[in-house]
Amino acid sequence: MASQMANIPALKELQGQIQTRMNKTVDDFRASLVGVRTGRASVHMLDAIRVDYYGSEMPVNQLATVSTPEATLIVVSPFDPTVVPMIEKAIRNSGQGFNPMHDGKVIRIPIPPMTEERRKEAVKQLASVLEDHKTSIRNIRRDGNDTIKKATKDKLISADDEKRAMEETQAMTDTEIKRVEDLFKAKEKEVLSL
Structure with missing residues (x-):
């Protein structure tokens, strides 16, 4: 999607910072998944x-x-x-x-085979880690939106630019949350399959 924020360098830079922080959160979640037991040695x-x-x-x-x-x-x-x-x-x-x-x-x-109870416990633990990372992504969105609102208040950008910037931040948030949810679903399937 072509960025409307590209018109304003400060907003474009902010968008890049938000995306970088969200990517780091997704990478951290991916790293958390690697250490989870699946019944197969790793x-x-x-x-x-x-x-x-x-x-x-x-x-x-x-x-x-x-x-x-x-x-x-x-x-x-x-x-x-x-x-x-x-x-x-x-x-x-x-x-x-x-x-x-x-x-x-x-x-x-x-590495003993995992019991059904242990598998379910591992998925429950993963779900908790997933929620923590989704919260982190939402916090990054909130920080970005606060910066956008401040720019509008300081008359650095127009109300229309603010609306567009917030919509793009929300779109990034939705995309990154879907990425961590997809990673979780794949790992959950791996853990629960015997």
């Missing part, structure tokens, strides 16, 4: 787990190579064998229901 299942490494919280993938040699197994190969117990403890205490085992060098994490 290296991203460990992305949210932090290991207490000599007083610093470090992600597992910065302390080890993470791989999935088969659909129901994650293998963690630490760069330094002395961190094996720390990584194992962090994985065990992550609340994801993993039962890691190690031989002193490599940690193996079998």
Whole structure:
């Protein structure tokens, strides 16, 4: 859709800022989806787990190579064998229901099939994350609209420009909310399929 705001450089810049912020929110939601358990092993299942490494919280993938040699197994190969117990403890205490085992060098994490109850709980958790991101997108819209209203009040733009700018901001909002909802539906289908 050709932008009517292009006539006014300040509005065009504002529109770009709004779009950038909304895109970041969508990307953040997409990143949240990657770590969700689906019953199939994924290296991203460990992305949210932090290991207490000599007083610093470090992600597992910065302390080890993470791989999935088969659909129901994650293998963690630490760069330094002395961190094996720390990584194992962090994985065990992550609340994801993993039962890691190690031989002193490599940690193996079998991924048990998800129960129906666990699948529904994962979808419920995802729905909550979805709502948070939709709220973020709406807050970005509100901030943009506030800036547009201020520009009108300060006589920088006309009432017609204000109306057009707000309509375009709403159109962007609707598009980005649909994007996160579509991502959610695809992940929900993946989680619930056996």
